[in-house]
Amino acid sequence: MNTTTEKKSIPVSFEVFPPKKDGEFEAAFATLDKLGALAPAFISVTYGAGGSNSGKTVEIASYIQNRLKLPALAHITCVGSRREALQNVVSALKEAGVTHVLALRGDRPRDMTDEQFAARDFEHASDMIAYLKELDPALHISAACYPEKHYECFSMQSDLGYLKLKQDAGARDLISQMFFDNDCFYEFQDKARRKGITLPIHAGIMPVTSAGQLGTSISLSGATIPKALADMIARYGDSREDMRKAGIDYAVRQIIDLEQNGVDGIHIYTMNRPRMAAEIMETIRPHHRVS
Numbered sequence: 001m002n003t004t005t006e007k008k009s010i011p012v013s014f015e016v017f018p019p020k021k022d023g024e025f026e027a028a029f030a031t032l033d034k035l036g037a038l039a040p041a042f043i044s045v046t047y048g049a050g051g052s053n054s055g056k057t058v059e060i061a062s063y064i065q066n067r068l069k070l071p072a073l074a075h076i077t078c079v080g081s082r083r084e085a086l087q088n089v090v091s092a093l094k095e096a097g098v099t100h101v102l103a104l105r106g107d108r109p110r111d112m113t114d115e116q117f118a119a120r121d122f123e124h125a126s127d128m129i130a131y132l133k134e135l136d137p138a139l140h141i142s143a144a145c146y147p148e149k150h151y152e153c154f155s156m157q158s159d160l161g162y163l164k165l166k167q168d169a170g171a172r173d174l175i176s177q178m179f180f181d182n183d184c185f186y187e188f189q190d191k192a193r194r195k196g197i198t199l200p201i202h203a204g205i206m207p208v209t210s211a212g213q214l215g216t217s218i219s220l221s222g223a224t225i226p227k228a229l230a231d232m233i234a235r236y237g238d239s240r241e242d243m244r245k246a247g248i249d250y251a252v253r254q255i256i257d258l259e260q261n262g263v264d265g266i267h268i269y270t271m272n273r274p275r276m277a278a279e280i281m282e283t284i285r286p287h288h289r290v291s
Contacts, residue, residue, distance in 0.1 A: 011041030018056035034274035036068035047075035062096035077106025078122035126165035133170035143171035147188040178206035202265035207251035211237035
């Protein structure tokens with residue numbers, strides 16, 4: 001009984017991405033309906049580089065906040081955004097009742113020239129956080145962290161220095177990049193606390209349900225592949241359904257271990273797959289079972 005109570009106290013949230021085309025919104029809303037039925041603590045919505053998907057992010061975040069009646073977290077990137085554009089996005093989100101954002105630097109847009117990159121308004125996410133805090137002190141600002149350091153950073157200590165700047169600028173909590181080895185997360189968490197970073201850290205979990213997905217995940221995150229995951233792929237990678245089940249089981253075991261070790265929160269990268277999210281939630285939160 002006590003174990004169940006402890007599990008309930010740890011928030012589980014989801015990440016989704018907005019549709020690429022206007023004609024895909026109905027399917028996106030249907031996906032959100034299914035994810036919303038699983039009662040996550042909040043649902044975050046990604047954002048296109050340079051603001052290319054900002055309108056779609058706002059529309060999806062609004063649906064989560066107003067139709068599903070769940071807290072929405074909207075990603076905002078700064079690498080290709082001017083102050084005025086950022087202000088417009090925040091205003092649109094506030095009009096939709098969305099007051100929680102994830103401040104990210106983001107990847108440099110492919111069509112951004114060297115001159116434009118050098119003249120950008122915000123060099124780091126911490127710069128944007130400070131601006132957002134000035135723009136609206138009531139805004140709930142989350143920031144990203146990297147258990148195995150950001151791939152562009154030359155050392156973990158340097159990366160932790162930038163993370164401390166995000167905290168000092170006004171971030172309220174952190175959401176981690178995906179990782180597949182919980183020991184990497186625990187080591188990172190210990191180093192962050194020793195650095196004076198006291199913010200709650202939501203652990204980012206990406207279920208690997210196909211062998212091909214892993215390469216993309218590694219290229220995006222720089223995460224290391226522990227032997228247990230490599231062995232799983234070697235054993236089940238040729239069978240689509242077996243690999244899907246094994247990947248979900250691996251993610252569930254990661255989550256259970258994290259919760260047993262007192263993690264502040266779990267953030268699941270759902271890849272807009274409600275069936276996968278439901279299978280995970282049915283295991284870690286049986287009371288959330290949806291028929």
